[in-house]
Amino acid sequence: MTRYDASEIEGKWQRVWEQRGTFRATADRSRPKYYVLEMFPYPSGKIHMGHVRNYTQGDVVARYKRARGFNVLHPMGWDAFGMPAENAAIERGVHPARWTYDNIANMRRQLERMGFSYDWSREIATCHPEYYRHEQAMFLDFLEADLVDRRESWVNWDPVDNTVLANEQVIDGKGWRSGAAVERRKLTQWFFRITLFADELLDELARLERWPERVRHMQENWIGRSEGALVRFALLGRADRLEVFTTRPDTLFGASFCAVAIDHPLVAERAGSDAVLARFVEECRRLGTTEEAVETAEKLGHDTGLRAIHPFDGRELPVYAANFVLMEYGAGAIFGCPAHDQRDLEFARKYGLSVLPVVAPAGVAAPEVVVGAEAFTGDGRLINSDFLDGLAVPEAKRAMAQRLESIGAGERKVTYRLRDWGVSRQRYWGCPIPVIHCSGCGVVPVPRDQLPVRLPDDVTFDAPGNPLDRHPTWQHVVCPRCRAPARRETDTFDTFVESSWYFARFCSPRASAPIERDAAAYWLPVDQYLGGIEHAILHLLYSRFFTRALSRTGHLGALAEPFAGLFTQGMVLHETYLDSNGQLLFPEQVARRDDGRLVHATTGAPVTAGAVEKMSKSKRNVVDPEDIIAAFGADTARWFMLSDSPPERDLEWTAAGADGVRRFLNRLWRLVDEAPAASGAAGAANDGVLAIRRATHRTIAAFTADLEGFHFNRAVARLYELVNTLTGMESEGPAAIAAYREGLETLVRLIAPICPHLAEELWQRLGHDRLLVETPWPEADPALVAETDVTIAVQVNGKLRATLTVPKGLAKAAAEKAALDDPAVARAIGDKPVRRVIVVPDRIVNVVV
Numbered sequence: 001m002t003r004y005d006a007s008e009i010e011g012k013w014q015r016v017w018e019q020r021g022t023f024r025a026t027a028d029r030s031r032p033k034y035y036v037l038e039m040f041p042y043p044s045g046k047i048h049m050g051h052v053r054n055y056t057q058g059d060v061v062a063r064y065k066r067a068r069g070f071n072v073l074h075p076m077g078w079d080a081f082g083m084p085a086e087n088a089a090i091e092r093g094v095h096p097a098r099w100t101y102d103n104i105a106n107m108r109r110q111l112e113r114m115g116f117s118y119d120w121s122r123e124i125a126t127c128h129p130e131y132y133r134h135e136q137a138m139f140l141d142f143l144e145a146d147l148v149d150r151r152e153s154w155v156n157w158d159p160v161d162n163t164v165l166a167n168e169q170v171i172d173g174k175g176w177r178s179g180a181a182v183e184r185r186k187l188t189q190w191f192f193r194i195t196l197f198a199d200e201l202l203d204e205l206a207r208l209e210r211w212p213e214r215v216r217h218m219q220e221n222w223i224g225r226s227e228g229a230l231v232r233f234a235l236l237g238r239a240d241r242l243e244v245f246t247t248r249p250d251t252l253f254g255a256s257f258c259a260v261a262i263d264h265p266l267v268a269e270r271a272g273s274d275a276v277l278a279r280f281v282e283e284c285r286r287l288g289t290t291e292e293a294v295e296t297a298e299k300l301g302h303d304t305g306l307r308a309i310h311p312f313d314g315r316e317l318p319v320y321a322a323n324f325v326l327m328e329y330g331a332g333a334i335f336g337c338p339a340h341d342q343r344d345l346e347f348a349r350k351y352g353l354s355v356l357p358v359v360a361p362a363g364v365a366a367p368e369v370v371v372g373a374e375a376f377t378g379d380g381r382l383i384n385s386d387f388l389d390g391l392a393v394p395e396a397k398r399a400m401a402q403r404l405e406s407i408g409a410g411e412r413k414v415t416y417r418l419r420d421w422g423v424s425r426q427r428y429w430g431c432p433i434p435v436i437h438c439s440g441c442g443v444v445p446v447p448r449d450q451l452p453v454r455l456p457d458d459v460t461f462d463a464p465g466n467p468l469d470r471h472p473t474w475q476h477v478v479c480p481r482c483r484a485p486a487r488r489e490t491d492t493f494d495t496f497v498e499s500s501w502y503f504a505r506f507c508s509p510r511a512s513a514p515i516e517r518d519a520a521a522y523w524l525p526v527d528q529y530l531g532g533i534e535h536a537i538l539h540l541l542y543s544r545f546f547t548r549a550l551s552r553t554g555h556l557g558a559l560a561e562p563f564a565g566l567f568t569q570g571m572v573l574h575e576t577y578l579d580s581n582g583q584l585l586f587p588e589q590v591a592r593r594d595d596g597r598l599v600h601a602t603t604g605a606p607v608t609a610g611a612v613e614k615m616s617k618s619k620r621n622v623v624d625p626e627d628i629i630a631a632f633g634a635d636t637a638r639w640f641m642l643s644d645s646p647p648e649r650d651l652e653w654t655a656a657g658a659d660g661v662r663r664f665l666n667r668l669w670r671l672v673d674e675a676p677a678a679s680g681a682a683g684a685a686n687d688g689v690l691a692i693r694r695a696t697h698r699t700i701a702a703f704t705a706d707l708e709g710f711h712f713n714r715a716v717a718r719l720y721e722l723v724n725t726l727t728g729m730e731s732e733g734p735a736a737i738a739a740y741r742e743g744l745e746t747l748v749r750l751i752a753p754i755c756p757h758l759a760e761e762l763w764q765r766l767g768h769d770r771l772l773v774e775t776p777w778p779e780a781d782p783a784l785v786a787e788t789d790v791t792i793a794v795q796v797n798g799k800l801r802a803t804l805t806v807p808k809g810l811a812k813a814a815a816e817k818a819a820l821d822d823p824a825v826a827r828a829i830g831d832k833p834v835r836r837v838i839v840v841p842d843r844i845v846n847v848v849v
Contacts, residue, residue, distance in 0.1 A: 004669040006633025010757040014115055022773055023117045025073040027522045034070035035523050036062040037503055039531030039539070040077045043103035043125075044084065047110045049572040049615055049653055050532070052625050053641045056754075057569055057712065058530045059116045060642065063753035064707050066117070067777040073523055075506040076111065076118040078104050080127035081495045083161050083177055085429045090461045096429040097457070100127055110626060114634045115756050117773075122509045126498035127429070131505065133452030134514035135497060136434040140445050141553040142192065143435075149191045150443065154263045154327060155422060157185040162465050163426045164189065166494065169538070173296075184263070184285045190433060190491065191420040194545045198223055198416045201544055210565035212648075215536040222537050224417020229401045231335065231410040233258060233308035236316060242266070242308050245330035245415050249404065250396035251337040253385040254358035255315075256348055258308045259301060259322035261332040267321045270304045277302050277321060284323040299324045299347050308335075311409035312386060322347070328419050338375065345375040358385045359393060421542065423494045428459055428467040430492025438479035438486040447480050453488070466490055499539055500546040503529075503562055504555075515555045524556070529563040536568070567710055570650040572641075574621040576610035584610075584620040587655075588627070612652055623653055635755035636662045642712040642754060665758060668723060668747070672762045675744055676737050688729070689739045690784075695725045696743040697784035703750050704780070716754070722747055741766070749778050794819045795846045796828040804845075812839040819845040 017023065027033075038058040041051055062074040078100075085096035092099070104125060111118070124131055142148045156165040158175035164187065169176040194201075202223045205216045228247035235242055242258060260266055262281045271278040280302040287297055301320035308317045317335070324343060325334055338348035339357040348355055357369040359380045366383040369376075382388040387403065388396045404410030424433070432453040434446040446453055456474040459467035468474060468490040479486040501515075507523040508516035531539075543562050550556040577585040579600060591601040598607040615622045628637045639661045645651040699722045706715035726743045729736070745766055752759035752772050763772040787808055792815065794802040802824040806815060816837045819825055825847065832849040839845050 002673055004666050004758070006635065006757070007630075009761045010113070010115060010634050013757045013760045014112065016760075016771070017117075017773065020771075021121075022771070023072075023074065023119050024121055025071065025075075025119045027519060028071045029522070031069065031071040033073065033523060034062075034065040034528075035073045035526045036065065036528050037075065037506070037526045037530070039529070039535060040079050040499070040502065041107065042082060042084070043078045043080055043100055043107055045103040045106055047107055047625055049574075049623055049625060051111075052114065052637060053572050053647075053651065054530055054532070054569050055111070055114065055116055056638045056641045057567070057647055057710075058528070059114075059638075060707065060712065060753040061528055061530075062117050063756060063773070064777070066773070067749075067752070067775070069776065072117075073122075073506070074117055074119060075122040075124075075509075076116070076120065077122075077124035077502060077506070078107075078126065079495065079499050079502075080104065080125045081430045081492075081498055083163070083427060083429070086427060086461065089429075095457065097127065100125075100429075113626070113629055114638070117756070122506055124502065124505060124509050126431075126495075126502065129452045129454050132431040132498070134505070135431050135493070135501070136446070136451050136453060137448060138501070138514050138550070138553070138555065139434060139493075140448065141555070142549055143445060145549075145553050147193050147196070147549050147552065149193055149420065150188065151191065152186060152188045153191075153422070154184055155187050155189060157183045157187075159183055161427070164422060164424055166422055166496075166538070187424075189422045189424040191422050192545065192549070194421045194542075195416060195418055197545055197548050198225070198418050200548065201418075201541070204544075204561060208561060208564075208566070211563075212566065212568055215533070215540070215566060215568060218536045219541055222417060222541065226415050226417070228413060228415070229397075229404055229410050230331065230413040231311065231404060232408075233311065233317070233335070235319075236307040236309060238306075242306075242319065242333055243331040244333045244335050245413060246335060248337065248340065248397070249400040249410075250382060250385075250388060250391075250393055251340050251358050252310075252335065252400060253312065253388070254337040254339050254356045255310060255317055255335040256338055256354045256356065257318050257320060257336045257351075259320045259325050259334050259336060259347075260304075261325040261327040262321050262323065263327040264321070264325075264332045266304065266306065266319070270306070270321075274305070277304065280321060287323065297323060299343060299350070301347060301351060303351075311404065311407065318353070320351075329417060330415055339371045340375050340377055342375045342377070345371070356384055358383060358388075421494075421545070423497055424491040425494050426466045426469075426491055428455065428461075428492070430495060431498065432468075433489040433491055433493060435489045436477055436479060436486045437489065438482065438484060440484055441479055441481045441486075444479055444481055444486070450480075468492075496538055496542050500542040501550065503543070504547075504550065513555075515550065517555070517557060520555075520559075521557050524559055525562055525564045528565045528567065530567045530569065532571075533568040540566070567647070569647050570645065571614045573612050573650050573652040574615050574623060575612050575652075575654075576619050576621045578608045578610050580605055586620045587623055614650075615653070628658065632658050632662050633665075633757075635758045636665060639665065639716065639754055643716040645713060647710055647712050664720070664723075665755065667727075668751075669758070669762070671723065671726060672744055672748065672765055675741060675766070678737065678741055678767075686735065689735045692725065692729050692736075692739045692743055693781075694784050694788075695722060696739075696746050697780040700746060700750070700778050700780040701785045704777070707753070719747065719750060722750075746778050748772070749775065790842045792819075792842065793844045794822060794825050795844065796825060797849060798846065799828075801825050801828045808842060810841070812841065815839050815841070815845055819847065 036058055038054050062072050066072045080100050085100050088099045089096045156170050158165050158178055158180055160178035160180035161175060165175055170182050174181055202225055205220055226247050228245060229249040231244045233242040262284045271281055301322040304319050304321055306319035308319050336344035338345040338355040340359055355371050357371050360366055360369045360383045361380045379393050382391050382396045388399055391399060401412045434453045436444045438444050456471055459471060461467060475488040475490055477486055477488055503526050504515045504520055508519040547559055547562045551559055577590045579585055589601050590607050591599055598609060600607055613619050636658055640658050644657055699718050703715050703718050729740055748759050748762045760772050789805050790808045791803050791805050793800055794804060802822045804818055806818055816839055829849050834847060834849055836848040
């Protein structure tokens, strides 16, 4: 008997696929297309188990769709700009480009060892000038189309990475990469005008039926469309007015204060002569003014001394600078109605402000409404509100908006949580923004025949900040218009710019234009996109904006959405390990003895298993995929990644689980190796032969449905069942041998998307010359899939006494007789007379005695 040698077999078939160009994609309008794409990786140097899981799922889809006759595009590339390369330059003394390209080469080799069916001829790296020159050209098109803006604004500043962060890149008040507490600074920045598409981005979510509901909900919340009113408060002793946006104009009579963001112009004005206010502002900035920081911080305020005049009753409302009001949302100002907003209530109690209820719950009279520790935020009828009294909340909102408009104190307004996308980053390793600053001409686009604006190679990282600002020559140019001395823009793009259009570049990665429209029209949208839930807002929202901007500037046709289907996979987990001193250990430092005890692999000292957590270097619970391939083979890793958990949930990697998969694949190898040779005509089929054929074809139908529905773990379970069925079958006689071989061949064809190397080898050993990857998907015979028998329950006086397997559609009289003849049922009836028998065909028989 031959031996299953994973390393030899996997290398063999990878070479065959490469030599034959098996996975190269070309447009073919005679066939339906299918574009499968996994979110491309940052070239950190090593693939990790999260990559393996994500890319295995995508590869299963790609191979399955190819077998179903689709013309499949399945590309791979590298999201190659970003801070880690600059950090490596500082720590290792190596140029970011060299570090990045070396990592790309290593990671490509690792991915190739996994046997993923990528069209490597379409490989792109976003740090390559041939990629980013097209990005610069598109930026100039966006600029001409008024989709780009440059303005001064408050920004999130990462003091460790020394760069601006978008709101989405601030997690719990800290930089998403560095973990440093984010500061607020005012800088002149470049913005993409994503807010122009706010309504469209929101409305189209409802049509993305193959996206997870959770992701659509997250994007809907981030866009944050709010209908309300803009209220203009006169300011005592001043000519200007304070503008406040509110979604609850019905509660205006309950206002007891106004509050403005610390970045509001009124605060800046007052802080110049109020040292206490100035210190308050600085303290708020140190504590953080991002949304995450505001939500968790104690709500603090400082009375500016300004007084807002209520537009109806003339009351003077104190105006506070408050740490819980954000300049980015609404108008950077609120009015506080403590009785009906919990945050406002806590603020009012803290600073001794009045609390007047203006909405009464249903059935509660105005005098009986009391505000305790909880604000009332539900529906009801208006009280203590002059012309609004007695109105329901929706009616009161409309009435108040109309009255504000009639007296010139406000108007109805729709506002959004979404803000324009700030894309300026103060770093070297990014795509240069292609503009020149001239003292006479202002901002001047770089002439298109001078693209790409390349990054200089001779930069230094011996000081904090952007090396481009310190370069002796790179930024110094002449103005393209007036030929006077001028300066290049030294900011580079946010790396999310590169990942917002790469899916379109894959359609024609060597084209002279950024996007070849015919190719894009053929391949786009991406039919199935796969990646992590952590990109639900940033990357996906930006890509949706970019698609619209590219259509508006003529790079794409009428493409509504970039990704027709989206799947977000769970994380890969692993045990953590602690030595006797409580220090974390890597898995390779731990050995498991025969009695199950964990010990240090070198010293033999006891080791304790800790929590099962997401694989990360900080937890030292990472497993190197190359070690897994060396120990078990790529097919074993691929199978395990699909078999142990639903793909959208987290998966715990265990060596014992991988070893179990390896034993199963060896069992499958032996089944094929020991299979009897085909013996001519099948001959007549008996019940046993029909049973095995039914099992085979029902597996085809169920397995196919599971792949279509992304139920990979369920699909794998069906293959285990079929192997068990085949193992227990007697393969004697022509009909039995034919059924057995049909089952084996089906099994091999079904495992092909999951274990492609093993499947190719077994297919060849079964006597086939044609590559399995070029073989159509098996089709189930409807006659063999149809259920011929059913199991019915038999009850006596409502209590289950037996179950019977009977032909489907059995007549009521025959079902009744079969039930009464059953020994268990007869014992339950005893000598009692049968009064009635109720038969529900194919389901139940109930005997009443």
